[in-house]
Amino acid sequence: MTSRSSNSRTPRHEPVMLREAVEALAVKPGGRYVDATIGLGGHSRAILEAAPDVRLLGIDQDPQALEAARERLAPFAGAAQLVHGNFEAIADICEAHDFVPVDGVLFDLGVSSLQLDTPGRGFSFQRDEPLDMRMNPDAEVTAADIVNSYDEQRLAALIWEYGEERRSRQIARAIVERRPLHTTGALVNAIEQAVGRGRGRQINPATLTFQALRIAVNRELDILADSLSAAHGLLAGVGSRLVVISFHSLEDRVVKQYMLKESSACLCPPRTPMCVCGHVATLRLVARGALRPGPDEVGRNPRARSARLRVAESITATVTGRAA
Numbered sequence: 077m078t079s080r081s082s083n084s085r086t087p088r089h090e091p092v093m094l095r096e097a098v099e100a101l102a103v104k105p106g107g108r109y110v111d112a113t114i115g116l117g118g119h120s121r122a123i124l125e126a127a128p129d130v131r132l133l134g135i136d137q138d139p140q141a142l143e144a145a146r147e148r149l150a151p152f153a154g155a156a157q158l159v160h161g162n163f164e165a166i167a168d169i170c171e172a173h174d175f176v177p178v179d180g181v182l183f184d185l186g187v188s189s190l191q192l193d194t195p196g197r198g199f200s201f202q203r204d205e206p207l208d209m210r211m212n213p214d215a216e217v218t219a220a221d222i223v224n225s226y227d228e229q230r231l232a233a234l235i236w237e238y239g240e241e242r243r244s245r246q247i248a249r250a251i252v253e254r255r256p257l258h259t260t261g262a263l264v265n266a267i268e269q270a271v272g273r274g275r276g277r278q279i280n281p282a283t284l285t286f287q288a289l290r291i292a293v294n295r296e297l298d299i300l301a302d303s304l305s306a307a308h309g310l311l312a313g314v315g316s317r318l319v320v321i322s323f324h325s326l327e328d329r330v331v332k333q334y335m336l337k338e339s340s341a342c343l344c345p346p347r348t349p350m351c352v353c354g355h356v357a358t359l360r361l362v363a364r365g366a367l368r369p370g371p372d373e374v375g376r377n378p379r380a381r382s383a384r385l386r387v388a389e390s391i392t393a394t395v396t397g398r399a400a
């Protein structure tokens with residue numbers, strides 16, 4: 077969890093699967109790496125320290141995260157460039173900063189401990205605050221806009237699809253009955269009215285609905301596959317790596333499908349007598365399944381519990397994307 081250290085303004089922070097992520101990137105001397113979700117800069121710092129003369133471009137849509145990352149990476153000022161932006165524009169951002177091709181791209185998806193712990197951002201159901209949930213405070217749509225404007229059926233579908241919440245219909249009905257809702261506390265009350273308070277070791281009844289709203293507000297699943305493809309297009313050639321850490325099955329599924337597809341030599345349906353698809357594999361899976369954090373890490377940092385890391389490397393000699 078993030079907390080303020082006594083002698084610095086930089087929040088203390090434990091990056092998830094840090095050793096595994098740096099090893100997966102196979103950081104090499106003089107290499108260029110993109111951290112597409114720089115957050116508090118924990119992974120970036122380890123990448124910069126992993127080999128001599130590494131250069132890094134870090135992206136985040138949250139200016140508060142960038143400020144913390146800038147402070148953490150101050151000793152590497154000449155080697156690291158930080159950019160405020162959405163990773164859906166990763167190709168344009170790298171091109172604009174003359175940072176193509178690259179030896180590796182890291183995505184550490186989802187919400188940061190800073191976002192969860194900073195009062196007033198609306199990500200946590202444990203405090204009563206405005207129902208916001210925007211990672212980028214300049215984005216147009218807040219969680220309040222969604223809960224107050226979607227009709228009941230659309231709300232239920234969103235909570236079901238992005239939260240995998242089996243009580244989505246009851247929750248949507250309670251939200252519609254009680255709106256307008258402008259605070260996280262009011263939303264939690266509506267959810268508890270629908271499904272009760274939850275007991276003992278059950279997860280908080282608001283967890284999945286908050287997850288669903290956060291995913292919708294930040295378009296987390298909508299942009300993922302195209303962003304992976306754009307990042308893949310930046311890779312320098314054979315051996316350069318794409319590494320993705322995800323925190324729930326929905327985003328892991330997108331990552332898995334992307335990597336499986338791009339590492340397959342043929343996409344024809346099974347039992348097609350002869351390949352007609354013309355697909356060419358451009359990636360190789362470095363680890364066949366997803367890597368998981370070890371028990372020590374999960375013990376130290378419960379947020380790591382649901383992490384899955386997938387890694388693939390380029391097997392094509394040239395940059396595959398438009399930014400060659």
Ligand SMILES: C[S@@+](CC[C@H](N)C(=O)[O-])C[C@H]1O[C@@H](n2cnc3c(N)ncnc32)[C@H](O)[C@@H]1O
Nearest residue numbers: 091113115116117118119136137162163184188
């Ligand atoms: C889990 S945190 C990353 C933590 C980071 N690896 C570290 O060591 O501190 C995810 C970060 O990605 C950012 N983020 C999520 N989606 C993004 C997007 N589409 N574009 C840019 N940044 C994004 C969030 O604002 C957050 O700061």
